[in-house]
Amino acid sequence: xxxxxxxxxxxxxxxxxxxxxxxxxxxxxxxxxxxxxxxxxxxxxxxxxxxxxxxxxxxxxxxxxxxxxxxxxxxxxxxxxxxxxxxxxxxxxxxxx
Numbered sequence: 001x002x003x004x005x006x007x008x009x010x011x012x013x014x015x016x017x018x019x020x021x022x023x024x025x026x027x028x029x030x031x032x033x034x035x036x037x038x039x040x041x042x043x044x045x046x047x048x049x050x051x052x053x054x055x056x057x058x059x060x061x062x063x064x065x066x067x068x069x070x071x072x073x074x075x076x077x078x079x080x081x082x083x084x085x086x087x088x089x090x091x092x093x094x095x096x097x
Contacts, residue, residue, distance in 0.1 A: 002003075013055075017063045020032045020033035020035065027040060028038045033048075033050070034048045034049040034050035034051070035047070035048050036049070041060045042058060042059040042060065043056065043057065044056065044057045044058075045061075048069070051069075053069035053070075054069065055067055055068055055069045062077055062078040062079070063075060063076070063077040063078075064076050064077075065085075068088040070088070070092070072088040072089070073088065074086060074087050074088040081096055081097055082094065082096040082097050083095055
């Protein structure tokens, strides 16, 4: 009985989760949910045709930074024993591995 409940729960999670189908040609990815992404070197630019939102992300060394779809910026720097940065709300964070 317990096995059936677990299997039924896993099946419900699997069936309930949807993902967008995407296809990539060169550096351009287009997804069925309206999202598109283009990667040039260490930079990725994205947009959503349904919402009109855009975003970007760039990596230089151990630091990744970008602009979220609402226009706010964020960054994350990875160190040898953790990382630090600020999120798109402007809140600083740091952590240790």
